[in-house]
Amino acid sequence: MGATVEVEGLTKSFGSQNIWRDVTLTLPPGEITALLGPSGTGKSVFLKTVMGLLNPEEGSVKIDGVDIVSATDRETQELRKRFGVLFQDGALFGSMSIYDNVAFPLHEHTDLSASEIKRKVGEKLELVGLTGTETKLPGEVSGGMRKRVGLARSLVLDPDIILCDEPDSGLDPVRTAYIAQLLVDVNTETDATILVVTHDTNLARTLPDNLGMLFRRELVMFGPREAMLTTDEPAVTQFIHGSPVGPIGMSEEKDATPHHLLGAMDHLKLGDVPPQIQPSEGMGERAGAVRHAERLRTTPDIEELVIRQPDKELERRPVTRPAAYSAPMRGLRQVGSLFALALDVIVNIFRRPFQWRETLEQFWFIASVSILPAALVAVPFGAVIALQLGTLTVQIGAQSFTGAASVLAVIQQASPIVTALAIAGAGGAAICADLGARTIREEIDAMKVLGVSPVQRLVVPRVLATMLVAVLLNGMVSVVGVIGGYVFNVLVQDGTPGAYLASFTALAQIEDLIVGEIKAVIFGFIAGVVAAYRGLNPSAGPKGVGDAVNQSVVITFLLLFFMNFVITTLYLQVIPAKGA
Numbered sequence: 001m002g003a004t005v006e007v008e009g010l011t012k013s014f015g016s017q018n019i020w021r022d023v024t025l026t027l028p029p030g031e032i033t034a035l036l037g038p039s040g041t042g043k044s045v046f047l048k049t050v051m052g053l054l055n056p057e058e059g060s061v062k063i064d065g066v067d068i069v070s071a072t073d074r075e076t077q078e079l080r081k082r083f084g085v086l087f088q089d090g091a092l093f094g095s096m097s098i099y100d101n102v103a104f105p106l107h108e109h110t111d112l113s114a115s116e117i118k119r120k121v122g123e124k125l126e127l128v129g130l131t132g133t134e135t136k137l138p139g140e141v142s143g144g145m146r147k148r149v150g151l152a153r154s155l156v157l158d159p160d161i162i163l164c165d166e167p168d169s170g171l172d173p174v175r176t177a178y179i180a181q182l183l184v185d186v187n188t189e190t191d192a193t194i195l196v197v198t199h200d201t202n203l204a205r206t207l208p209d210n211l212g213m214l215f216r217r218e219l220v221m222f223g224p225r226e227a228m229l230t231t232d233e234p235a236v237t238q239f240i241h242g243s244p245v246g247p248i249g250m251s252e253e254k255d256a257t258p259h260h261l262l263g264a265m266d267h268l269k270l271g272d273v274p275p276q277i278q279p280s281e282g283m284g285e286r287a288g289a290v291r292h293a294e295r296l297r298t299t300p301d302i303e304e305l306v307i308r309q310p311d312k313e314l315e316r317r318p319v320t321r322p323a324a325y326s327a328p329m330r331g332l333r334q335v336g337s338l339f340a341l342a343l344d345v346i347v348n349i350f351r352r353p354f355q356w357r358e359t360l361e362q363f364w365f366i367a368s369v370s371i372l373p374a375a376l377v378a379v380p381f382g383a384v385i386a387l388q389l390g391t392l393t394v395q396i397g398a399q400s401f402t403g404a405a406s407v408l409a410v411i412q413q414a415s416p417i418v419t420a421l422a423i424a425g426a427g428g429a430a431i432c433a434d435l436g437a438r439t440i441r442e443e444i445d446a447m448k449v450l451g452v453s454p455v456q457r458l459v460v461p462r463v464l465a466t467m468l469v470a471v472l473l474n475g476m477v478s479v480v481g482v483i484g485g486y487v488f489n490v491l492v493q494d495g496t497p498g499a500y501l502a503s504f505t506a507l508a509q510i511e512d513l514i515v516g517e518i519k520a521v522i523f524g525f526i527a528g529v530v531a532a533y534r535g536l537n538p539s540a541g542p543k544g545v546g547d548a549v550n551q552s553v554v555i556t557f558l559l560l561f562f563m564n565f566v567i568t569t570l571y572l573q574v575i576p577a578k579g580a
């Protein structure tokens, strides 16, 4: 028998915006339920709260008795293995082929052999009509196809709770009918409890055993389809008719209360309950549908199974909203979250399996975007230092120390600063943009639901790669800067090569280089963590990602320059200058 999902008193807000409040319903085990509601009423937010991706202010979501809202991380991981989730836009992993996307949960959670995985992936792709697309990347197929791949991936572990966010969006009516048939067949085969969010009224009439409707921040009605499709509840009637006449307006502000409609809806009457989609031939009857019919048969009055929210009562009820934080408190919370991520990264470095491939790929990627800018900045930096020090040493009659002073300045200060610029500006920006894009495409949510830690899988490889690239950059910038200084001093300032080279090691010592490299490691860590933090927490949409990249670069610059100051001060206190 499928899982029971009991939602009780659930309230969710984002800042001062209350999305819905006091939602209570039970998804009957093994049955199919559809959740309806005008755009923006929080249906996707509801699904994400049920799967434990969003935290409500109040209420519980019990999966066979275990509350996912208050569950420990380990319990949440275990619960999530029971979910198959189809996100609104598919949430495929953009860098993986379609085959790898569907195989991903099998690699993560089973010990199946490669041939067994191939067979299962082939089977699911055939179910959604996508045989032959295995080698394509998600970006190379249509939106509707991505959706179907997402459905194949959500089904591959034969989950006992399936959550589908608009399985029909982006699909033509014929494919929508096939997907509906597929969900009924999967339900017949596995007895999974299924919750589907949809705007398709035809699907809403013929697919589910139960229907619920969110409107005006409430669950206005929830119950068996037989009751919902014959109700005179104005919002449900209007929605199922797809009519502009009724309480649902073009926007929330234009939503009207039913008593203001003065009989305008009289011509809208929900008719007979249409026949439900049946399992494909030879599959027998759906266990959930049989239980549903039995519930109706043994309940004297179907209204007993219906949850309604009386209109007036709702308006009086106060809404619980998350505490509003002042700007300094918000800043403190962000700093706390940043530290928590840094700690999480350190812990996850030691978790197995170590992501060698991702780390090497990221190393190569970050190196490729930061080496050239760093090298191009290093030459003029070395030259400016040589110019400044060359002039200064002439003024104080210490030309013989020009080389030594340049080397010291480049190794102690210029290299770490150029490294910081390149690492934050090029490497960090690229990491933040990549993770931000994955976040808004819901890839990160998909990963969490598939029981995989994004910190271990994505953040640790990027942070380690940034640290390694920073060390190499620092070495490279030191060499390029010193050569730049030498060329400039000899060619432009008429210094002699012999004098420059002779004083080379007069002031600098090996500890300078070591400290430069230690700075680089710390800079790499900070840049990687800040970029990942902002990338994983952008505000909505592509603009949010752009803002996150901008903030990540600015914050990293500030932190790196501050750290440079702290480390340099400590170093000069602890290690005496050469010859001092």
Ligand SMILES: Nc1ncnc2c1ncn2[C@@H]1O[C@H](COP(=O)(O)OP(=O)(O)OP(=O)(O)O)[C@@H](O)[C@H]1O
Residues within 6 Å of the ligand: 014, 019, 037, 038, 039, 040, 041, 042, 043, 044, 045, 046
């Ligand atoms: N992470 C978030 N932070 C802030 N607000 C959010 C977040 N996610 C959703 N919202 C807001 O919550 C509201 C409900 O969004 P949701 O996507 O759940 O609506 P929906 O009913 O699924 O809409 P549609 O049918 O158009 O997909 C919207 O106003 C949206 O802007």
